[in-house]
Amino acid sequence: MSLKDKIIFKTLYEQLYIHLCGNEIFTIRPNVDKIVDPIGDGQQTTAIGVCADILLDEDINKLSDTVLSVYGKCDILVNNAGVYRLAGFGSANYMDTYDEEMKFLRSAQLLTKLLTQSLxxxxxxxxxxxxxxxNPFPLALANNINKVCTDMLTKCLALELKPNGVCVNSISPGLISTPLVTNNPMLSKWVLSPDFIEKIALRRVGRPDDVANAVAFLVDDKSAIITALKLAVDGGH
Known part of the structure; x- marks a missing residue:
């Protein structure tokens, strides 16, 4: 199946993005033009960007309204926005870290709810x-909880939407080389160390294209029988 006629909505945060060969709408803050401008070059696809705060309800409503007013429909929704914050349970800022993680989980649910009928x-x-x-990871309790909830959201939505023919799956990336990792000195020193890489079966860090290819597979008609799947893209971690 070609995705060039599909309307694909992807949420992003900071500088992480994945590109599929379809008509795409992005939300990112800031610098949305840096993501959108190169995509249409030499391709029979279009891309628009909406600068918005994915954590604000009014902005999420604006995003939904934009994709439906510009394209009239939404075929594919990729909930990709997120953060990775480290905070031990006993640290003074743990609850703030937890609240931030849960805001991303809430925003994914709200945007999905607004686009469900179109999907x-x-x-x-x-x-x-x-x-x-x-999985349990040092100093990552808030993020761990968020991701476990994301997987349960996937399974519950798959169950609820299966009578309507909507497939709902999740992807579980391992270590992916993005600015979220490389721009964080503490995190990059830890996870890019030889000892950490040694724990990965393929002995390499993942690339954004690895995640994009997995997404492209899950939204293709060839995988239309697959729903409620949690697909690991982690190099055999």
Whole structure:
């Protein structure tokens, strides 16, 4: 199946993005033009960007209204926005970290809710980006809880929407080389160390394209029988 006629909505945060060959609408803050401008070059696809705060209800409503007014429908929704914050349970800022993580979980639910009818009409697909780090990880309790909840959201939505022909799956990336990792000195020193890489079966860090290819597979008609799946993209961690 070609995705060039599909309307794909992806949420992003900071500088992480994945690109599929379809008509795409992005939300990111800031610098949305840096993501959108190169995509249409030499391709029979379009892309628009909406600068918005994915944590604000009014902005989420604006995003939903924009995709439906510009394209008239939404075929594919990729809930990709997120953060990775480290805070031990005993640290003074733990509850603030937890609240921030849960805001992203809430925003994914609200945007999905607003676009559900359009996805039902098109018998579309939803892909939630979870994480390998739904497993216990030092200082990552808040993020671990968020990702476990994301996986449960995926399974529950898959159950609820299966009579309508909507597939709902999640992807659990391992270590992916993005600015979220490389721009964080503490995190990059830890997870890019030889000892950490040694724990990955393929002995390499993932790339954004690895995640994009997995998303493209899950939203393709060839995988239309697959729903409620949690797909690991982690190099055999």
């Amino acid at each position: 039902i009409d098109s018998k579309g697909s939803i892909v939630n980006i979870s994480s390998y780090y739904d």
